[in-house]
Amino acid sequence: MKFWTLLVCCGTAMAQTPQSLDAKLAALDSAVKSAQSAGDNAWMLTSAALVLMMTGPGLALFYGGLVRRKNVLSTMMHSFILMAVITVLWAIVGYSLAFAEGSPFVGDLRYMFLRGVGIAPNPDYAGTIPQQTYMVYQLMFAIITPALISGAYAERMKFSGMLLFTVLWALIVYFPMAHMVWGKGGLLNAFLGGKIPCLDFAGGTVVHVTSGVSALMCALYLGKRTGYPREQMKPHSLVLSVIGASLLWVGWFGFNAGSALAASGLATSAFVATHFGAAAAALGWIFVEWIRTGKPSVLGAISGCVAGLVAITPASGFVQPFPALLIGFIAGIVCYFMVTLVKQKFGYDDTLDAFGVHGAGGTLGALLTGIFATSAINDGLKDASGKVMPLGWVDGNAGQVLNQAIGCAIAWGLAIAGTFIILKICDAVTGVRVETDHEIEGLDVSQHGEEGYFLET
């Protein structure tokens, strides 16, 4: 007993032995760093989970409710299966092509099979969180982007063709575009040595312009659904869509505020801008709808909310709260006219308006980011001497709008050319459109051998 008491006393005495100041400071420094890392990592893992929730169940419900009853499962499957397909592709080669340093257009293969992507941070992107956290967070963006396109080809695309299309699209369009905007040395990366500094906080061009424009290509290439627009093709359950859109709204906090890559003030700013944009857009859409058709629809409110979330995405970490309201409000109105007047005038059958909402809203948001981005919110862009650079027109840098337009043009060009070529390949290999009698029967039965609702049992 005495022996143990002695030992404890010795231990206490040793702990109180004066250490050198340097050692104390070093210990303190390391404790502070690990505390910050713990906080940031907790937020980033949460954000990654939130972004996955946007695809399933968010987008799956939102899109699933908008199609006819006979296609509800196939439409939800478009979103769900991409959670599996893109994950595998990302682990093998996707993360490397998007985020390894390489050419200005695409990354090299240094991170293939996630070689060297471990717990140590990658200071080029996020110095306080494990690179694996960054990798898995970015994966969730790669999943939702092709899932957004499914809104355009829903109700008529062959499942095999859709799988092949998505794999090729990720390889040819998404990974290069993500590299150009976010990858180290990417052509458009304003923060890491890009030649054309394009501001895209959370994926306005990378996610929404590419997916929205590719969606339009799919709609044009596949052609109209049998019976469109003569037959009734009402959403079979707006109840599902309201739940889905609400989940998208919440998940979007991970998407945008998570793009701060830390639990920081910038994350708060992006969170607030995101929320404000969504709210103003829902109101913008139903106001104009109320005036034009006499009724403010529920589908209008949720569509407007998504349009606002899309438009605020590139702007979210760069703009003040009130410009965020304005961006959302404009997006709600513009996207309303895109999915009504513009779609009817040109007559394309973009089943669930992936182009009208994501293509148009994304482009609009990217351009408005060039106007409203301010260094008062984001002082990350510095010149050689360390001075904070002005961002958008409100900072006096009117030329940024042009940079934004160039970024959009590149995204449009890549999406149009890439998607057309990929569809041609898929058409030759698997076929892209189901046979007419399969389409009439519904994709749930013809592609999957199942029905979404079987109420007799």
Added chain:
Amino acid sequence: MKKIEAIIQPFKMDPVKEALKSIGIDGMTITEVRGHGRQKGHKEVYRGQEYNVDLLPKMKVELVVSDARLDEVLKALTAAARTGKIGDGKVFVYDVAEAIRIRNDDRGDAAL
């Protein structure tokens, strides 16, 4: 025996059931149906795409009564189903040749 086939407003289902029950009619068969007569439908708009919904949800009530009770039942049914507006529905009456209770082979009025 007569068969009464009444197409009524869905929200009038319970009042009709109560009215029939109050005069001792318990048996009936109901079906959810869609249809329209003179009642105009309504317009629905989904992202600018307009649809005219003219086949509206209705309830079809079918019951078979003895000839003696026909008038009384019709009176109770129509009174309960009436709102006085277009869309209240219609009643059709048919002759019935035979009725059989499957359980014990009762025939005619006894099977009702």
